[in-house]
Amino acid sequence: MSAPDVTLTKKSAATTPRRSTAAAAKQRLSRPWASLFAVILAVLWTIPTLGLLVTSFRPVADINSSGWWTVLTDPTFTLENYRNVLSPDNAQSLAPSIVNSVVITIPAVVLPMFLATLAAYAFAWMDFKGKNVLFIAVFALQVVPIQVTLIPLLTLYVDMDIAGTFWAVWLSHTMFGLPLAVFLLHNFMREIPAELIEAARVDGAGHVVIFFRLMLPMLKPAIAALGIYQFLWVWNDLLVALTFAGSSRDIAPMTVSLLNLTGTRGSQWFLLSAGAFVSIIVPAIVFLSLQRYFVRGLLAGSVKG
Numbered sequence: 001m002s003a004p005d006v007t008l009t010k011k012s013a014a015t016t017p018r019r020s021t022a023a024a025a026k027q028r029l030s031r032p033w034a035s036l037f038a039v040i041l042a043v044l045w046t047i048p049t050l051g052l053l054v055t056s057f058r059p060v061a062d063i064n065s066s067g068w069w070t071v072l073t074d075p076t077f078t079l080e081n082y083r084n085v086l087s088p089d090n091a092q093s094l095a096p097s098i099v100n101s102v103v104i105t106i107p108a109v110v111l112p113m114f115l116a117t118l119a120a121y122a123f124a125w126m127d128f129k130g131k132n133v134l135f136i137a138v139f140a141l142q143v144v145p146i147q148v149t150l151i152p153l154l155t156l157y158v159d160m161d162i163a164g165t166f167w168a169v170w171l172s173h174t175m176f177g178l179p180l181a182v183f184l185l186h187n188f189m190r191e192i193p194a195e196l197i198e199a200a201r202v203d204g205a206g207h208v209v210i211f212f213r214l215m216l217p218m219l220k221p222a223i224a225a226l227g228i229y230q231f232l233w234v235w236n237d238l239l240v241a242l243t244f245a246g247s248s249r250d251i252a253p254m255t256v257s258l259l260n261l262t263g264t265r266g267s268q269w270f271l272l273s274a275g276a277f278v279s280i281i282v283p284a285i286v287f288l289s290l291q292r293y294f295v296r297g298l299l300a301g302s303v304k305g
Contacts, residue, residue, distance in 0.1 A: 049280070056081055056273040063269050081274035094275050096249055097257035101235060101282075103166060104245075104253050108173035108234045113227055115174070116181030117219065121211050123182070124189035125197055135186070141179040150243050157244060166251060168244035176240070177230050188222040189215065228290055235283050254279040 054068040057077040062070070071077075088095050122128070123135045153172060157163040162171075192215070200210050216223075238255040245251045247260060258275050 052273055052277055052280075055269065056277045058270070060270045063273075081270040082278075085271060085274045085278060092261075092271055094254060094257050094278060097252055097254045098278065098282075100251060101253040101255075101279075104169050104173075104241065105231060105234045107166075107170045108177075109227055109230045111170065111174045112177035112181055112230060113223060116178055116185050116226070117216070117223065118211075119178070119182045120185035120189055121207075121215060123186045125210075126207065138179050138182050142183065146176055146239065150239075154243060163244065164246050164248065164251065166245070169241055169251075172240050172244055173230075173234050173237070177233070181226050181230070184226060185219065185222060188219060192218060224290060228287060231286055232283050235279075 051068045054071055055063060057079070058068065058071070059076060059078050059080070062074075062076055084090050084092055085094050087093050119138075123131060123138075153168075154163060157168045162168050196214065197210060200214055205213075235253075236255065237253075238259065241253050242256050242259070245253070245256070247256055249257075252260075254275075258272065258279060261272055261275060
């Protein structure tokens with residue numbers, strides 16, 4: 001047997017176990033019992049959300065007297081709970097909190113994503129002194145617990161006279177979201193062939209042109225995926241908002257308002273259920289409408305060739 005034949009035989013022997021393992025795993029996952037288990041798990045995962053939805057439409061008397069599953073035998077529904085929660089004239093309304101959540105979330109998503117793309121490009125394709133040390137420091141910041149930084153940051157914000165304002169929440173979410181965003185976007189950028197960058201430089205393009213005209217169009221899936229992740233985190237955040245924004249009605253987001261309802265209106269489940277479901281609707285719509293970009297972003301750069 002010639003040398004090329006021996007090499008070909010070795011390559012085939014090396015790839016055969018991998019293919020057989022993948023095929024066996026795919027076959028196990030596609031078996032009827034695996035599909036049945038996935039369906040049961042999905043149903044169990046959905047039941048609490050379904051119960052919350054049904055409770056939010058039930059009259060107050062029914063909520064206090066029976067469980068949500070009794071709607072199967074006595075279907076009685078009302079929109080009064082949502083009127084109390086969403087009406088601007090109601091003292092218990094969550095409408096101001098919904099606006100506050102939007103005002104907090106949009107800048108807290110745009111700012112870290114914009115800064116992260118710039119920093120990731122610098123780490124990936126620019127040479128400067130101390131680049132590796134600085135990148136390792138950014139990477140290490142991911143393991144620092146947020147709770148450790150709360151008191152120092154709050155002290156700093158008090159000295160700057162921005163505690164209890166939107167600025168404190170925006171800056172905090174930007175700082176907390178940057179390390180992961182920079183690390184992931186850097187990895188995506190390094191997957192782009194260096195020949196494209198060199199060709200752009202030969203044509204006379206500088207870093208600004210390369211970044212905006214070459215990098216950003218190719219990074220749209222990755223940026224969209226990270227943007228969705230950041231949006232869901234900021235919208236559902238309670239710790240940062242409660243620490244730096246407080247419980248003021250003018251600044252508090254939905255999560256803080258729901259916490260206040262839990263503490264002061266614990267027996268009024270009709271307000272809690274309706275308010276909780278309202279807080280779920282926005283991130284659910286965002287995720288479902290941008291799901292394809294989220295999946296593409298997670299898979300971007302995972303396969304070469």
